[in-house]
Amino acid sequence: MLEIKNLSKTYGDGTKALKNVSFNLEDGEFLVIIGLSGSGKSTLLRCINRLVEPTSGSITWNGADICAAKGADLRKIRSQIGMVFQHFNLVKRLSVLNNVLSGRLGRVNTWKSLYYKFSKKDYEDAFSALKKVGITQQAYKRADELSGGQQQRVGIARAIMQEPLMVLADEPVASLDPVLAHTILGYIERMNQEQNITVICSLHYLDLVQRYATRVIGLKDGEIVYRGTGEDIRQMTDREFKEIYGEEAERVNAGKPVKGAGL
Template identity: 50%
Template sequence: MISFKNASVTYPGGVHALRDVTLDIPPGQMIVIVGLSGAGKSTLIRAINGLVPLTGGDVRVDGRSVTQASGRQLRELRAEVGMIFQTFNLVKRTTVLNNVLMGRMHGTAWWRTLLGRYPADDLEYAMRALERVEIVEKAYVRASNLSGGQQQRVGIARALAQEPKVLLADEPVASLDPPTSHVVMRDLQRINRELGITTIVNLHFLDLARQYGERIIGLREGDIVFDGRGEDADEQVFRDIYGRSLTADDVLEAKAEL
């Protein structure tokens, strides 16, 4: 259970990224957050694991406050929240396996991190995570040698290796081509359904959002302007969220035809 209570974020310079957001996310849901760039999607997601600190209000994950957590408590909380990034954020100069093992580092002794020697258990977790995204054969390949879609699957494996209760995905398909986008979205859907991990995904393509979102939350200038089931989000709803008429850029399939 994730709950936002009057959460606000104001960046230095006076930009209001989130305004007084109150929101409850029950466990196991697959949620898609939509909105224009700059609407506060990224901030909302990063508030959950404390990468962006709130300037007002509170966020709680399973009852624990993110805003009041100490450094160590915050790291423990982050260990239970996996994250996937638009640009994959892999260390390209090292192996796929080393990248996935990063997901295990919260429980690792400092000297093990220093030497890069993880316990056999952690190795097993990492391997299973790679098997789940069907890329285990690349375990000892340098991350830079993978395609974009493969790199994002490694990113997912890294998050899975954490054994997370919550998975945050910040524009996971924005750097991918349409067919690969569907592969990655289906991976996320499967993880959500088979493992019961609460999954929160930022997207800006409305067709993807409708197809994969159990629940859709629309953000506009830091305010929640829509919160409902995926099938209820018709074009009028998206026009309201975007504050303008829809264009070909808002639809993945249209992009595919170009």
């Protein structure tokens, strides 16, 4: 169970990205965070694995205080949380296989990993992760030779390699076309359903939210403006969805389609 209490983040330049965000999440949920660009979704996700340091508030996960964790403890927590990024964030010059293997970095001997040496089991697991996302053929190619959809599969394989208890996905399909979006989210959903992995995922498109979410949080200017279950969101109309995204988006949307709203 993940408990977030009064989480706030103010950046060095004074931007208030998160203001007193609180919510609880049971294990095995598929939480979708919706909100405009700049509403704090990415910051919230990155606070959970401390890629961004929260200014105040607390995050407790299965009894462990994430905010207080340091050094080896923090790395152990991070190794249990997989992360998938909008721009894939693969190491472009490394092979696909090495990118997947990097998912194990939190659990292997530092000195061995420095010259890219992993155990036989690590290699077997990496291939099975690649098999799960269907790109075993590409294992020895350089990551930047792959198409966008294939790169995101590598990103997911890297997360699978972590054998995570939770997966954070920061707009994982925003750079991909709609057909690929379902494929990618399908992999994440399978992890969620088959292994009971908690998923926290930010999404833009209402139909995707309705299809995958078991719970939904709406963020606006760093504050939670909507909480609902999967059922709630499936009954939501476009109009209500727009309200979460704010009047501003709606007004722009009246003239021509706004990319941020994704409607």
